[in-house]
Amino acid sequence: MVDSAPINQSEIALKVNQFLEYLQVERGCSPLTIRNYRHYLSRFILWMEAQGIREDLKDINPDVIRSFRVFLSNLPGENKAQMSRRTQGYHVIAMRSFLKWLLKNDYAVMAPDKIELPKVEERQVKFLNGEQVDRLLNAPSQSTIQGKRDKAILEVLFSTGLRVSELTKLDRDTIDLDRREFGIIGKGGKARVVFLSQRAADWLIKYLNERDDHFKPLFIHHKGKVEPTTSGEKMRLTPRSVQRMVKKYSHKMKLPVEVTPHVMRHCIHPETRIFFQDRIESARNSYYKNDTKITGIDFETGKIVKAKIVGRQSHISNLYSVWADGYELVCSNAHRVFTVTENGIREVKVTNLNIGDYIAGVRKVDFPGEKIVDPEIARLIGYILGDGVVSKARRGVIINDKDRKNLEFYEKIIKEKLKDNARIEKNHGTNSYILTYYSEQFVNFLFGFGMNVHSNQKRVPHQIMNATKEEIVSFIAGLYDAEGNSFNAPRFFSSSKDLLKDVQILLLRLGIDAHLLSRDRTVVLPQGKEFRHMFYTLQVLGKTDQKEFIRLIPTLKSKTIKDINTWEEEKLPVQSILKNIFEDLEKDGKRGFRYAIQIRENIKSSRNLGKIVPMKSTVAKFIRQIEEFGYKGEKLKILKNIYRAKNLKWLKVKKIKKLPFNRYNVFDFTVSPTCNLITDGIISHNSFATDLLMAGADIRSVQEMLGHKNISTTQIYTHVTNKQLRDVHEAFHGKGGN
Secondary structure, eight states: SSOOOOSSSSSSHHHHHHHHHHHHHTSSOOHHHHHHHHHHHHHHHHHHHHHHHOSGGGOOOOHHHHHHHHHHHHHOOOOBBEEEEEEEHHHHHHHHHHHHHHHTTOOOOOGGGGGGGOOOOOOOOOOHHHHHHHHHTTOOOOSHHHHHHHHHHHHHOOOHHHOOOHHHOOBGGGOOOOTEEEEEEEEEEEEGEEEOOOHHHHHHHHHHHHHHOOOBBBSSSOOOOOTOOOOOOHBBHHHHHHHHHHHHHHHHHHHHOOOOOOOOOBBBOOOOEEBBBBBBEEEHHHHSSSOOOEEETTTTTEEEEEEEEEEEEEEEOEEEEETTTTEEEOOOOTTTEEEEEHHHHEEGGGGGTTTOOOOESSSOOOOOOOSSSOOOHHHHHHHHEEEEEEEEEEEEEEESSHHHHOOOOOOOHHHSOOOOOOOOETTTTTEEEEEEEEEEHHHHHHHHHHTSGGGGGGGOOHHHHBBOHHHHHHHHHHHHHHHOOOOOSOEEEEEHHHHHHHHHHHHHHHHOEEEEEEEEEEOOOOOOSSEEEEEEEEOSSHHHHHHHHHHOOOOOOOOOOOSSSOOOBOOOOOOOHHHHHHHHHHHTTOHHHHHHEEEHHHGGGGGEEEEEEBBHHHHHHHHHHHHHOOOOOHHHHHHHHHOOTTTTEEEEEEEEOOOOOSSEEEEEEEEETSEEETTTTEEEEEESOSSSSSSOOOHHHHHHHHHHHHHHHHHHHTTTOOOHHHHHHHHHHHHTOO
């Protein structure tokens, strides 16, 4: 069996050597990847030599490739059985990559796409549970310097997200342990700053304190006799030795799966609102709390289901603001959301989103909530948050309103619920009135709810976000009494975007869809000066949502929202699925389908197979006729699942904007088993890993999940590297370990 056999000097061999040099120098591939490619391509060249085939580029043709694949299928593997189809696939990957490189360099060779990858049986994805991860992380013995080194390696990898090749290149004098940071030149020659956690720094210090050598590398070998003249580079650990170390501990702990890396980093803003099973938390709070009970969505049924956070990560990133039909998600450009493709609902990177694409949102996420205050007090809090001032100096609350009846309504709440008196008087020189309520105790209570900030920094109190349905209905009514305007549609106004995003999420708890909009506004101050600032509105646009708002929210302004503004019917972006079904029907000889659709349903089918997104009622007609024509393919099941998913809504991307700075603190989460979570009303992909540990899933499945364009890139990532270690680390810390 050929391993890293030397390549002879035929034309193909010369080009292979150049290709390997390209992978090393220009692509920055790891030594392990280059070794694998050399192994697979060497086997092909030696086979050609054994078959007496000339080894010129023009001799690589479909017949030769076909014969080589037959040879591979009969070649014994490591256990004297036939080589697995997966291993055969690696040979094909290498050949396709080589041919693509040749074409790129203007050599006349066969098209790489003519070489099909072998189909392999998909294996079940498995996870390590917290107890298993705990065993792995505690595997290194602390009685030896090697054990301390291995522990430090694991902690540094977990803390930083370094590649193994980057970690082994680190030197002692490049690490600032006081500031817990260092610089690194990564893949493609890109420089970045890497930050150590306190825990990683502590374990690194413990290891370095054990060393009494002069060697420059941060991590070195500790076996055998060392001569005084031995250079530090000879003592430096290699990436392969780190990989073997991980595998050794995995086997030592008798873990049920092989540790293989699989990471996709997606990052969300600290204030992103995440739905747990019993409350709403910001991403920042979710990261620091030990609760793992989160909610996700089952795309097959469209229902909200229980899930679990099994990993957490925090790091520095740039951020983008994605606006889709009135919902905003602030995240990195590597974050993934969900869209509809010809194969159903699939994840998509923010960097690959285009204006006009549709992404998945959620209609309603409800939970019982916790009783906080009397609903009438919750309404008073909402009213004060909208139009009031909480003054510590005056030990009171001051509320302005043009309508005296509104103030009288809340004066009554103060009298009945707080057993106290407030005073209403005319605001001299204006058309408004002032309600003043002096109570140091109540002011302290409101300060405890975070209601002592400027107007553009206002937020819905965290306690109210997680209160009972009765309390949030009353709170919204109070805020609407202060900030609402019902011209054409129920809407809130505020200079605080986060306040309205909070209200938007509260409305989702009630199953009401509201759209957030922003605009520049110029205000003329009393002194005559113009003041320009951003202003935001939150509008309830859908006809059904407006009716539900009127039914649920007992606002004093209800008389002004009786006239319902009709909003267009819901759309389902399923054109690519419909197009595939149409093509399947026509291949089966059922060419009358398009005519039948037009005659029976009065639909010109071609309009809904391209850019025009069909209405939900139109999709229902398509489904009816597709079934009438006897179609039973998998694509119809996918189409029907999307149609029936009552808790899913599809949001059209309107704007994607990069935020001005490049160093935001962001948070990642790993969720099992849904691989998704609900973030600011938008469904986000399982944050930085599809699965913690993959037990040998076939290369094509991994490629699809990673979103790699080139399957050879996926092959690189399926070797044991530090990325898997970070996943394991995050699973452990998700359990609250120390």
